[in-house]
Structures are given as C-alpha cells and as structure tokens.
Amino acid sequence: MTLSLDVMSLGVPEVKDAREFYTATFAPTAEEHGGHVNLDLHGTGQLALYGNEALAADAKKDTPAPDAGFRGYVMTFIVKQPTEVKNVVDAAVQGGATVLKPAKKSLFGAFSAVYRAPDGSIWKVAAPHKKDKGPVSEPAVPTETAALLGVADMKAAKSFYEALGMKVDKDYKHYADFHPDSGTCRLGLMPRGTLAKDAGVEDGGATGFAAAVLHRRAGSREEVDATLTAAASAGGGIAVEAGESEDGYSGHFTDPDGFLWKVTAA
DSSP states (O other): OOOOOOOEEESOOOHHHHHHHHOOOOOOOOEEEEEEEEOOOTTSSSSEEEEEEHHHTTTTOSOOOOSBOOSEEEEEEESSSHHHHHHHHHHHHHTTTTEEEEEOOOOSEEEEEEETTSOOOOEEEEESSSOOOOHHHHHHHOSSSEEEESSSOOHHHHHHHHTOOOOOOOOSSSOOOOOTTTTBBBBEEEEEEHHHHHHSOOBOOSSSSOOOEEEEEEESSSHHHHHHHHHHHOOOOOEEEEEEEETEEEEEEEEEEEEEEEEEEO
C-alpha cells in the first residue's frame, strides 16, 4: 500500500464555468463524467471539478464552501520558462482570476506568480529559471503539478504520510515533499503560516468545508480498507467509512491537519 495523489478534486460554484476557466488557463484534456469534469494536466496529474454541494455531500459534509479566505492549501503548476509563467497568469486573469503576487523573480521558485481562481482556490505558477533558456511552449506544458498543504506540525505531518507509504523527496525545515508516481501530482508540506505568506494572503478567513478532496485511486477494495485503517492508526481520522459508492467502493479519511482524502477502488 502506497498513497499517491492521483486526482485533486475541487468544489466549484458552477462546473461549466470552472471548466471554461481551467481549459483556457491550462489547455488540459477534459472529459465529462456525469455531473463532474476530469482534467488531465498534460500527464502531470489530474484535476476534477465538482459542484460545491456534490463534493461536500460525497464527503458527508453539510457545511458551505468557504469564503475568499485561505483554505490551507496551494496548488502549483511548474513550467519551463518565465514567459510561460506570464502567459498562464495572463490567461487566468482573462478568465476572472485575481493576482495575489505578480510574476517576478523570487528566491523560492526562481520566477513565479500567484493568483486566486474564480472558484476560490489559490494557484502558484513557477519556472526554475529567471530568464528563458529555450523555446516557449504555447500552451505551456507543465513539468509537474503539486498540492502544497499548510500544516501545524511538519514532523507529525511528514510522519503521517510516511506511515501511508509515501517516500520523502525534499526535506527542509519549512518544506518537505514526497516522490510522486508517474502521472500524479506531487504532495508537499509547509507550515500553514509560511504557506499563506508565500501565497500572499493572510492565514485565516475561510470557514466551513474547504471545497477540496485529495483522491487516491486504489487497486482493490482491500487496499481501500487498508489505507483507511493505516490512516486512522497513524493519527488521522475516518471521515466516511468504506462502502459501496457511485465510484465503486470508497471511503474518506482526514490527515492530522484535517485535509480530506478519498480512496476509491473502481
């Protein structure tokens, strides 16, 4: 059993509007599945768009989606060239995004920008160099995507995910991440206040359901059960007991900081 971030599911006010925004911004491959849309981010992970109420109901949450405050996580989209960062952000702004940090040279991520999407999620777009060092791809094709989680205790959060089989890649005082499987999002950890500051927002303000679920596609029902058991033993919680669902067989757990995961076997 090894946990991986196969899909990042976001709750949005209107799935149709969100699909148009993300398609214009990232140019992903899109597939409709009933009431939600799956977006393949050029082989570096998948994004799923659900209506806020549908995502909350599936997780047995009855609280509303949060306001514009910090939800505790930041999605990242890593490209090759600084010009590609600018192009992605320009496309996002045209679609209604709000710039939180304009594109510029930076220490953490050589060239980066941060914006808030119309659905309320925060995205950081970054390139490893301060100047273009090759052809500019249009549309920009990411080298990787990641979900950065703001946590209260780096050591405890890291230990939790290691207990679920994830292997640490980078490990610093204020940042750690795990080796991503091919075609999946990278998972990273930062102290919550540090992550909020890096995103250019105040730490606080959001209330209720965070409108985000990290999704693992398991290989069997036994793996679903084993993952939930391991999560509970490692300091997490069972949010929804495993059972039959529209996806086949699934259950939800939370990590020590309350981030919600769904594990599914088709």
